[in-house]
Ligand SMILES: *[C@@H]1O[C@H](CO)[C@@H](O)[C@H](O)[C@H]1NC(C)=O
């Protein structure tokens with residue numbers, strides 16, 4: 154009896170909290186827009202922007218197409234990165250007219266932590282690349298590094314403008330979390346932290362890329378520049394951090410309240426770990442309240458031993474086989490000079506979906 158009388162207030166409290174948590178990634182709704190933003194008036198047609206972001210839109214109209222592109226990249230990359238997991242990032246794709254995300258992203262879960270980090274990294278990545286490709290008037294190639302290269306190598310080409318990407322990306326994606334009245338302090342701290350982890354991974358994804366020059370491809374001289382790794386790789390790194398994310402609580406530590414790891418070892422949170430406050434369900438069965446769509450009808454892999462194996466994906470419920478016809482290139486022949494012809498072969502393959 155006692156416990157049932159507690160249900161209501163708790164529910165109301167949670168609902169109040171929920172309505173405010175997720176707005177930091179609302180801008181991902183931009184992935185749905187068909188508006189081609191090239192005028193200030195277009196800013197008010199865009200879904201998902203909080204007031205400070207709408208302000209940024211008006212003062213940086215030129216940047217908006219790139220931000221829209223970034224929102225699409227986040228969605229695509231998240232779903233690809235989690236295609237082999239029970240939680241497959243489908244809830245990132247909310248329709249524009251829906252006010253809220255599903256609870257898997259609306260609460261401070263591990264999944265939300267990943268999406269915040271990926272969003273921040275992707276936004277800065279996309280802007281940095283747009284500078285390089287000449288899509289933006291306000292920025293161009295990154296600076297030429299001061300390091301001295303080995304003989305045979307020299308700086309050239311166009312570096313990805315990570316500095317500008319980080320500057321404008323964090324301005325835009327953190328705008329909401331830095332506002333005074335936008336959800337609880339604990340949630341804001343957590344989202345900002347996770348976004349920063351995303352940008353940190355991006356900063357570490359700078360690699361040297363080189364191109365060969367010289368007589369008939371002899372590569373006697375190479376021009377090199379600092380470029381960013383592809384998003385796929387950055388997302389994989391963040392997925393690893395997702396798998397080892399740290400559960401935190403918000404409590405006094407020293408003079409202020411802070412996020413601290415929930416387990417017993419007393420230490421401050423690390424700069425490179427993703428943080429979450431709410432445990433996630435196992436995502437095996439459909440549960441709207443917890444934001445789980447379940448894994449029924451998901452494809453699984455009978456020979457895999459990873460998270461996409463039929464055992465793990467189907468949570469022990471078993472699976473149904475079906476056959477699919479796939480068309481492949483086959484009997485390829487090389488013709489002098491220089492082309493290849495192939496035939497098309499049909500092949501029947503067996504696939505499996507979870508019961
Ligand atoms: C804005 O974009 C639209 C759609 O691409 C285009 O038709 C229009 O000419 C553009 N306007 C300006 C001022 O560039």
Ligand SMILES: *[C@@H]1O[C@H](CO)[C@@H](O)[C@H](O)[C@H]1NC(C)=O
Pocket residue numbers: 232236241242243446447448449450451
């Ligand atoms: C994710 O899983 C759900 C539930 O099985 C499915 O309906 C959806 O199509 C999947 N989404 C992607 C992007 O694979």
Ligand SMILES: *[C@@H]1O[C@H](CO)[C@@H](O)[C@H](O)[C@H]1NC(C)=O
Pocket residue numbers: 454455456457458
């Ligand atoms: C299933 O998993 C195996 C082993 O990891 C892999 O070689 C194979 O390509 C996968 N099959 C499909 C259809 O994804």
